[in-house]
Amino acid sequence: xxxxxxxxxxxxxxxxxxxxxxxxxxxxxxxxxxxxxxxxxxxxxxxxxxxxxxxxxxxxxxxxxxxxxxx
Numbered sequence: 001x002x003x004x005x006x007x008x009x010x011x012x013x014x015x016x017x018x019x020x021x022x023x024x025x026x027x028x029x030x031x032x033x034x035x036x037x038x039x040x041x042x043x044x045x046x047x048x049x050x051x052x053x054x055x056x057x058x059x060x061x062x063x064x065x066x067x068x069x070x071x
Contacts, residue, residue: 031060031070 030047034057037043044050045066060070 029062032062032064032066033057033060034066 032045032047035044035046035050035054036057038053038055044054045061045064049056062068062070
Protein backbone atom coordinates (compact mmCIF):
# COMPACT_ATOMS: atom_id res chain seq x y z
CA UNK A 1 0.00 0.00 0.00
CA UNK A 2 1.25 3.47 -0.85
CA UNK A 3 2.64 5.56 2.03
CA UNK A 4 0.24 8.45 1.35
CA UNK A 5 -2.75 6.09 1.45
CA UNK A 6 -1.62 4.69 4.81
CA UNK A 7 -1.18 8.22 6.12
CA UNK A 8 -4.67 9.15 4.91
CA UNK A 9 -6.25 6.14 6.62
CA UNK A 10 -4.32 6.81 9.82
CA UNK A 11 -5.46 10.46 9.92
CA UNK A 12 -9.03 9.45 9.11
CA UNK A 13 -9.09 6.87 11.88
CA UNK A 14 -7.67 9.40 14.34
CA UNK A 15 -10.31 11.98 13.35
CA UNK A 16 -13.17 9.49 13.67
CA UNK A 17 -11.91 8.37 17.08
CA UNK A 18 -11.58 11.98 18.29
CA UNK A 19 -15.11 12.87 17.13
CA UNK A 20 -16.53 9.76 18.79
CA UNK A 21 -14.89 10.64 22.09
CA UNK A 22 -16.07 14.26 21.91
CA UNK A 23 -19.67 13.15 21.48
CA UNK A 24 -19.41 11.18 24.75
CA UNK A 25 -18.09 14.17 26.70
CA UNK A 26 -21.32 16.16 26.88
CA UNK A 27 -21.72 17.60 30.35
CA UNK A 28 -25.07 18.32 31.93
CA UNK A 29 -25.83 20.46 34.98
CA UNK A 30 -26.35 18.70 38.29
CA UNK A 31 -30.00 18.13 39.24
CA UNK A 32 -31.71 20.00 42.08
CA UNK A 33 -33.48 18.22 44.95
CA UNK A 34 -35.77 19.12 47.83
CA UNK A 35 -33.88 18.60 51.10
CA UNK A 36 -35.93 18.11 54.29
CA UNK A 37 -34.59 18.84 57.74
CA UNK A 38 -34.49 15.89 60.14
CA UNK A 39 -35.13 18.18 63.12
CA UNK A 40 -37.81 20.60 61.85
CA UNK A 41 -40.31 21.12 59.03
CA UNK A 42 -37.79 23.16 56.99
CA UNK A 43 -37.24 22.33 53.32
CA UNK A 44 -34.78 23.82 50.84
CA UNK A 45 -34.04 23.25 47.16
CA UNK A 46 -30.33 22.61 46.50
CA UNK A 47 -28.00 20.63 44.26
CA UNK A 48 -25.86 19.29 47.11
CA UNK A 49 -26.57 18.30 50.69
CA UNK A 50 -26.76 21.21 53.14
CA UNK A 51 -25.34 18.94 55.87
CA UNK A 52 -25.83 15.86 57.99
CA UNK A 53 -29.24 16.87 59.34
CA UNK A 54 -30.95 16.83 55.94
CA UNK A 55 -32.61 14.12 53.82
CA UNK A 56 -32.71 14.25 50.02
CA UNK A 57 -36.08 14.02 48.28
CA UNK A 58 -36.66 11.36 45.63
CA UNK A 59 -37.53 13.60 42.65
CA UNK A 60 -34.87 15.50 40.68
CA UNK A 61 -35.54 18.98 39.29
CA UNK A 62 -33.99 21.14 36.57
CA UNK A 63 -34.25 24.53 38.26
CA UNK A 64 -33.26 26.23 41.53
CA UNK A 65 -36.92 26.52 42.63
CA UNK A 66 -37.50 22.76 42.29
CA UNK A 67 -40.48 23.44 40.05
CA UNK A 68 -39.49 21.70 36.78
CA UNK A 69 -39.19 17.94 37.22
CA UNK A 70 -36.37 16.14 35.48
CA UNK A 71 -37.58 13.32 33.23
